[in-house]
Amino acid sequence: MQRRTLLAATAALAAPALVPALAQPAWPNRPIRLIIPFPPGGTTDILARYIGPPLSAALGQSVVIENRTGGAGTVGALETMRAPPDGHTICITISTLITTALLSRQPYHPVNDVTPILHLANVANILVVNKALPVHSVAELIAYGRANPGKLSYGSPGIGTSVHLSGEMFKQATGIDMVHVPYRGGGPALADLVGGQLQLIFGNASSTLPFVRGDQVRALAVTAATRQSYAPELPTIAEAAIPGFAVAEWYAVIGPAGIPAPVTARLNREILAIVGTQEGRARLLDMGSEIVGGTPEEFGAFLRADMARTEALVRSTGIRME
Structure with missing residues (x-):
């Protein structure tokens, strides 16, 4: 009798501990929302x-x-951060996550309010001009801009993006008076460049390369520190005219703060497996992207360091919300 009583008491004590474990649903148990903060x-x-x-195939759920869109990526970022931290809402974001937070009052912290999942890739920008513009090199563009102050307009996917930073750094280094025209994304800006509403853009290689290869725009240089294998004929802006000039944009996967570590690790592993194959790397390289990879912890450390670097860059260029 005493033994049965002891067993019953032990079971009663263990039952509450078992309930949370049994109540935890398997992940993922519904479709994954993949938020893109641009058009x-x-x-x-x-x-x-x-x-x-x-x-989707790897997780057994729809993606x-x-x-x-909107706010240079802040609308999508905020939508992500407000979602339940259960791993069913993630976001592919870019460097503007940090920059726009430094330039304006945003209702979130770009590091503390996110779960870092994967530093996906780095993408350089390509300086391209409308084909009607009578310039064929960076030096000729600088000469034209100095001779025609205020007559050059350059577009960007929004204030604080690497495309915008590239333009502002170019203005600062050359003394050219160019007008910045922010858009809701890179696609609309490139369309207006082809249409003649803009004269130039420092477009992300991934979205700009098809326009270059289709002979719709004229490429002058890349913003990276070194020449890029997808367009080795293009000089860097540093070697063409402005020593030390180097800008690249990072692309990453994040979620709202508080996603369980096992879920974060699984997402990191599955996405890295997709882009890390030989085919995946070749596909992204063809788009102008270089795979970075690494662990969620490494990406978290990168985020903190990049926030400090970006804050210094914003101060030096004097960029502000327009």
Whole structure:
């Protein structure tokens, strides 16, 4: 009798501990929302639509891509951070996550309010001009800009993006008076460049390369520190005219703060498996992207360091919300 009583008491004590474990649903147990903070046609959208189908197959759930645009990516970022931290909402974001937070009052912290999942890739920008503009090199562009102050307009996917930073750094280094025209994404800006509403853009390689290869725009140089294998004929801006000039944009996967570590690790592993294959690396390289990879912890450390670097860059260029 005493033994039965002891067993019953032990079971009663263990039962509450078992309930939470049994109540935890398997992950994922419903479709994954993959938020893209820019319109279709830009680099983030291209990456998402490449990753989405194989990620769906790996997880056994649909991956639903949602373009939530506006505020240079802040609308999509905020949508992500407000989602439950259960791993069913993730976002492919870019460097502007940090930059726009430094330039304006945003209702979130770009490091503390996110779960770092994967540093996906780095993408350089390509300086391209409308084909009607009578310039064929960076030196000729600088000479034209100095001779025609205020007559050059350059577009960007939004204030604080690497495309915008490239333009502002170019203005600062050359003394050219150029007008910045922010758009809701890289796709619309490139369309206006082809149409003649803009004269130039420092477009992300991933979304700009098809326009270069289609002979719709004229490429002058890349913003990276070294020449890029996808367009080795293009000089860097540093070697062409401005020593030390170097800008690249990072692309990453994040979620709302508080996603369980096992879920974060699984997402990191599955997405890296998609882009890390020989085919995946070749596909992204063809888009102008270089795979970075690494662990969620490494990406978290990178985020903190990049916030410090970006803050210094914003101060030195004097960039502000327009």
